[in-house]
Amino acid sequence: MRTVIRDLLAASGPAASIEAAGWVRTRRDSKAFSFLELNDGSCLGNLQVIVDQGTPGSEDLTKMTTGASVVVVGKLVASQGGGQSWEVHATSLRLLGTAPEDFPLQKKGHSPEFLRSIAHLRPRTNLYGAMFRIRSRMSYAVHRFFQERAFHYIHTPIITASDCEGAGEMFRVTTHDPADPKPAKAEEDFFGKATHLTVSGQLEGEAFATALGSIYTFGPTFRAENSNTSRHAAEFWMIEPEMAFCDLQGDMDLAEEMVKYLVKEALEGQDGDLAIFERFVDKGLRARLEHVASEAFERVSYTEAVDILQKSGVKFEYPVEYGHNLQSEHERWLTEEHFKKPTTVYNYPKEIKPFYMRLNDDDKTVTAMDLLVPGIGEIVGGSQREERLDVLLANMERHGLSTEEYSWYVDTRRFGTVPHAGFGMGFERMLMFVTGMTNIRDVIPFARTPGHCEF
Amino acid sequence: MRTVIRDLLAASGPAASIEAAGWVRTRRDSKAFSFLELNDGSCLGNLQVIVDQGTPGSEDLTKMTTGASVVVVGKLVASQGGGQSWEVHATSLRLLGTAPEDFPLQKKGHSPEFLRSIAHLRPRTNLYGAMFRIRSRMSYAVHRFFQERAFHYIHTPIITASDCEGAGEMFRVTTHDPADPKPAKAEEDFFGKATHLTVSGQLEGEAFATALGSIYTFGPTFRAENSNTSRHAAEFWMIEPEMAFCDLQGDMDLAEEMVKYLVKEALEGQDGDLAIFERFVDKGLRARLEHVASEAFERVSYTEAVDILQKSGVKFEYPVEYGHNLQSEHERWLTEEHFKKPTTVYNYPKEIKPFYMRLNDDDKTVTAMDLLVPGIGEIVGGSQREERLDVLLANMERHGLSTEEYSWYVDTRRFGTVPHAGFGMGFERMLMFVTGMTNIRDVIPFARTPGHCEF
Numbered sequence: 001m002r003t004v005i006r007d008l009l010a011a012s013g014p015a016a017s018i019e020a021a022g023w024v025r026t027r028r029d030s031k032a033f034s035f036l037e038l039n040d041g042s043c044l045g046n047l048q049v050i051v052d053q054g055t056p057g058s059e060d061l062t063k064m065t066t067g068a069s070v071v072v073v074g075k076l077v078a079s080q081g082g083g084q085s086w087e088v089h090a091t092s093l094r095l096l097g098t099a100p101e102d103f104p105l106q107k108k109g110h111s112p113e114f115l116r117s118i119a120h121l122r123p124r125t126n127l128y129g130a131m132f133r134i135r136s137r138m139s140y141a142v143h144r145f146f147q148e149r150a151f152h153y154i155h156t157p158i159i160t161a162s163d164c165e166g167a168g169e170m171f172r173v174t175t176h177d178p179a180d181p182k183p184a185k186a187e188e189d190f191f192g193k194a195t196h197l198t199v200s201g202q203l204e205g206e207a208f209a210t211a212l213g214s215i216y217t218f219g220p221t222f223r224a225e226n227s228n229t230s231r232h233a234a235e236f237w238m239i240e241p242e243m244a245f246c247d248l249q250g251d252m253d254l255a256e257e258m259v260k261y262l263v264k265e266a267l268e269g270q271d272g273d274l275a276i277f278e279r280f281v282d283k284g285l286r287a288r289l290e291h292v293a294s295e296a297f298e299r300v301s302y303t304e305a306v307d308i309l310q311k312s313g314v315k316f317e318y319p320v321e322y323g324h325n326l327q328s329e330h331e332r333w334l335t336e337e338h339f340k341k342p343t344t345v346y347n348y349p350k351e352i353k354p355f356y357m358r359l360n361d362d363d364k365t366v367t368a369m370d371l372l373v374p375g376i377g378e379i380v381g382g383s384q385r386e387e388r389l390d391v392l393l394a395n396m397e398r399h400g401l402s403t404e405e406y407s408w409y410v411d412t413r414r415f416g417t418v419p420h421a422g423f424g425m426g427f428e429r430m431l432m433f434v435t436g437m438t439n440i441r442d443v444i445p446f447a448r449t450p451g452h453c454e455f
Numbered sequence: 456m457r458t459v460i461r462d463l464l465a466a467s468g469p470a471a472s473i474e475a476a477g478w479v480r481t482r483r484d485s486k487a488f489s490f491l492e493l494n495d496g497s498c499l500g501n502l503q504v505i506v507d508q509g510t511p512g513s514e515d516l517t518k519m520t521t522g523a524s525v526v527v528v529g530k531l532v533a534s535q536g537g538g539q540s541w542e543v544h545a546t547s548l549r550l551l552g553t554a555p556e557d558f559p560l561q562k563k564g565h566s567p568e569f570l571r572s573i574a575h576l577r578p579r580t581n582l583y584g585a586m587f588r589i590r591s592r593m594s595y596a597v598h599r600f601f602q603e604r605a606f607h608y609i610h611t612p613i614i615t616a617s618d619c620e621g622a623g624e625m626f627r628v629t630t631h632d633p634a635d636p637k638p639a640k641a642e643e644d645f646f647g648k649a650t651h652l653t654v655s656g657q658l659e660g661e662a663f664a665t666a667l668g669s670i671y672t673f674g675p676t677f678r679a680e681n682s683n684t685s686r687h688a689a690e691f692w693m694i695e696p697e698m699a700f701c702d703l704q705g706d707m708d709l710a711e712e713m714v715k716y717l718v719k720e721a722l723e724g725q726d727g728d729l730a731i732f733e734r735f736v737d738k739g740l741r742a743r744l745e746h747v748a749s750e751a752f753e754r755v756s757y758t759e760a761v762d763i764l765q766k767s768g769v770k771f772e773y774p775v776e777y778g779h780n781l782q783s784e785h786e787r788w789l790t791e792e793h794f795k796k797p798t799t800v801y802n803y804p805k806e807i808k809p810f811y812m813r814l815n816d817d818d819k820t821v822t823a824m825d826l827l828v829p830g831i832g833e834i835v836g837g838s839q840r841e842e843r844l845d846v847l848l849a850n851m852e853r854h855g856l857s858t859e860e861y862s863w864y865v866d867t868r869r870f871g872t873v874p875h876a877g878f879g880m881g882f883e884r885m886l887m888f889v890t891g892m893t894n895i896r897d898v899i900p901f902a903r904t905p906g907h908c909e910f
C-alpha cells in the first residue's frame with residue numbers, strides 16, 4: 001500500500017516497511033550505495049531514498065535518471081543528513097518508466113517562456129508544482145469562505161445569449177461548419193440564436209441572489225480581446241458573490257474580508273509551497289502578505305482619489321481627470337506609494353460605469369467600488385446594484401440596452417425588488433498577488449491567449 | 456443587523472430584537488393581526504411574522520402580497536402554532552418591493568415546463584430553492600471529498616484545440632464575424648487554429664496527475680449533440696479525478712467511495728431540503744439513498760454482465776450482444792432488477808472504447824469501468840489508462856489519431872510513465888440521483904439544450 005510522500009515526511013515515527021512511488025529528481029551514486037530524491041507531487045519536499053548495492057532492483061539504478069518513475073519499498077528511518085526528518089532505506093525498488101536524455105527538465109533554471117512551451121511537463125518542476133498546489137488550495141479556500149458564511153454556490157451558464165458588460169469582445173459559440181459557403185444564420189444555429197461565451201455570471205447571479213439570498217459563482221469567464229499583455233488571458237476563472245439585502249458598505253466589507261481570508265490561507269496552509277516563491281520569485285512576498293493580512297484597508301471615494309492623484313505632483317503617463325477611469329499606474333500609485341496598503345475606491349462617475357450600478361443621490365456617481373492591492377492594482381470590482389425599476393429602465397435606455405432582451409433581468413426588479421450588491425474577483429489576479437508571479441500565463445495550467453491554444 | 460432566517464429558526468432562545476428580511480410566501484389576515492410567512496432563501500423554512508394592527512409599517516400590509524419583499528424588526532418568541540419553533544412579533548416592518556398581480560408564482564402547483572420558462576424566478580419556489588441549495592452543498596462536498604484525500608484541484612482548459620473522445624459533436628469557438636462573406640479561415644481566427652469547447656479535461660488531467668500525483672477537475676463540459684432528451688444538456692458540469700500509481704481496482708474503489716460520500720452528504724446535510732423531494736418527487740427517495748449509502752456495491756465484468764443479460768429471459772428493445780455497448784435499459788435492469796444495488800461493470804471489449812484505455816493481457820478487453828446506479832444508469836465512467844508507450848501509439852494509430860497533434864500527451868508516457876487511472880462523473884446525473892428529479896433541465900440553474908439558450 002503506497003503512502004504519499006507528504007505523509008511520509010510528516011510521519012510521527014519510524015516504520016519497518018513503507019511503499020512510496022514518484023519521479024526521480026536527482027540521483028547521486030557512491031561506491032557502496034546511491035541516493036535517490038523522489039517526488040510524487042503530493043508536496044514540495046522530496047523523499048530521500050538510500051539504495052545499497054545489491055538491493056533487489058538496484059540493477060536498474062543507472063536507468064533511474066532525472067524524470068524516471070520508481071516504486072520503492074523500504075524502512076522509514078530518521079534522516080542522518082539535514083533538510084528532512086525522515087528517509088527511506090530501500091529493501092527493494094522497481095523502475096516504472098525511464099526518462100530518456102531528451103527529457104526537457106534535466107537541468108534547473110529554465111526560463112518561464114520555455115516552460116510555457118512545455119506546460120504539460122512544467123508541473124514536474126518545484127516552482128510550478130507549488131504553483132498549482134497553491135491554486136488548488138486557494139480554490140478550496142474560496143469555497144470554504146463562502147460556504148461557512150451560508151452563501152450558495154451557483155453554476156451560472158457559460159454559453160450565453162446576453163452580454164453583461166454591454167457590447168465587448170466575446171467569443172462566438174456555433175455549430176456552423178466554417179467550410180460551408182452559405183452564410184451562418186443565427187436562427188439556424190444550434191441554439192436558434194447567436195450565442196457567446198460568458199464574460200460574467202453577474203446577471204444570472206442576481207436572479208439567484210434575489211431568491212436564495214447570498215450566492216456566489218466560481219467558474220471560467222472569457223474575453224476575446226486581442227491584447228497580448230502579461231495580465232490578460234482569453235480564459236480565466238472568476239469569483240462573483242451577490243448578496244440580497246446588502247448595500248455598498250456591506251459589499252466593500254465582504255471584499256476586504258475575502259482578500260484577507262485568502263491571503264491568510266496562502267500564508268498558513270501550503271506545506272512550504274509559498275516559501276519557494278519567496279525564495280525565487282519575490283523576496284518580500286511573505287512580509288507583503290503579512291502586512292495585508294493584518295492591516296486595515298483604506299477606503300477613499302473616487303472624487304477624493306482623483307484629488308489626491310492630481311495633487312501628488314507625480315508625472316503619470318496618462319493624465320488624471322475627473323470623469324475618466326483610473327489607469328493601472330494611478331491605481332498602483334495609490335495603493336503602493338500613497339496609502340501603502342490595499343485601498344478600496346468607491347462612488348465612480350456614472351458615465352464610466354455599467355447600467356446595473358446603483359445611482360447615488362447626487363445623481364452624478366454610482367455605487368461602484370474597486371479594491372486595489374499593491375503590485376497588482378484592481379483585484380476586485382463590484383457595486384451595489386440598481387434595484388429601483390424606473391431608474392434601472394432609464395439606465396438601460398441610456399446605455400442602449402433592449403429591455404425586451406433583458407426582460408428576465410428586469411423581472412428581478414418588478415417582483416419583490418431588494419437592495420443587493422456583489423463583486424467580481426479575478427482568481428488569477430489573486431494568485432499572482434499571493435505568489436508574486438508577474439505573468440498570468442504562469443498561474444494557469446494551460447493558458448489561452450491570442451494565437452495560443454496548445455495542449 | 457439582519458439575521459438570516461436559517462439561523463433564526465435554529466435559535467437557542469428568544470431574542471428581544473431581531474431583524475429579518477425576505478420575500479412573502481403567504482399572508483393571512485384576521486381582524487386584529489396578520490400572519491406573514493417570510494422566506495429569504497437561506498433555507499426551506501419560512502419565518503412566521505405576526506403583525507398587530509397599528510404596528511409601524513402595517514399600513515402597507517395590503518401590498519405585502521406573495522412575492523413582495525419586506526424587512527421586519529421584532530421579538531423572536533417561541534411559536535404557539537405547530538410547524539416551527541420560533542416566530543417573530545413585529546415591532547416594525549417595511550415594504551421593500553411589491554409584487555404586482557402578474558407575479559407568476561402566485562399559486563402553488565406549476566408544471567416543471569412552465570417553471571423552466573421562468574428559470575430566473577423558479578428558485579423562489581420551495582422545490583427549486585431546495586434544488587439549488589442542494590446543488591451548492593453537493594458541489595462543496597465534491598471539493599471536500601477530494602481535498603481531504605490530498606487531491607489537487609486543476610482547472611483544465613475550456614477552449615481546446617484537441618478532442619479527447621476522438622471526433623464527436625463539439626461547439627466551435629471563434630471570433631470570425633458570421634456576417635463576413637469571406638470564409639472563416641482557422642489560421643486567421645483568434646487562436647490561429649480551429650478551437651472548440653472541451654468535452655473532457657481528462658487528457659490535461661493526466662498530464663497533471665503524472666506530475667502532482669492525484670488531481671481532480673470540476674468544471675463545465677459541452678456536447679453539441681442535437682438530442683432532446685430528459686438526460687442530455689449541451690452544457691453540464693463534470694468531475695474528473697485522475698490518479699498516478701493507481702490501477703483499475705483503485706479506480707473502482709474511489710468511484711464507489713465517492714458515490715457513497717455524496718449520497719451521505721445528501722442524506723445528512725440539507726436542513727430539510729431533501730425532505731421536499733421525498734414528499735413531492737419520489738416517495739422512496741430516502742430509503743433508496745440509505746440503501747446505497749449502506750450496501751456494498753456489486754462488481755461484474757462486462758463478459759459476465761452480457762451473460763447475465765442474455766440468460767435473463769427479459770425482452771429488451773435492443774438485443775444484448777458481446778462487442779456492443781450496453782444500452783441504458785440493460786444497465787438499469789442490471790442495477791435495478793438483477794443486483795438491486797449500484798453495480799460496477801468493468802473490462803469492456805477494446806473495440807467499443809477509446810484509445811487511452813489500458814489493454815488487458817487477454818488482448819481483447821480494456822480496463823474500462825462504468826458505475827451504474829438504480830434509476831439513472833451510468834453515473835461514472837472511467838478506466839485505467841494505457842501507460843505503455845508502444846501500446847498507446849498502436850492504439851492511436853488504430854483510432855486514426857495524430858501522434859503529432861497529441862505529442863504532448865504522448866510525452867507523459869515517454870518521460871517517467873506510470874500506471875494511472877481516473878473517471879468522469881456527470882454532476883447533474885448525481886443530482887438527479889439524489890433528488891429523484893427526472894429531467895436534467897430541472898437540476899441546472901439555466902439549462903442549455905438544442906434551441907434553448909435563454910437568460
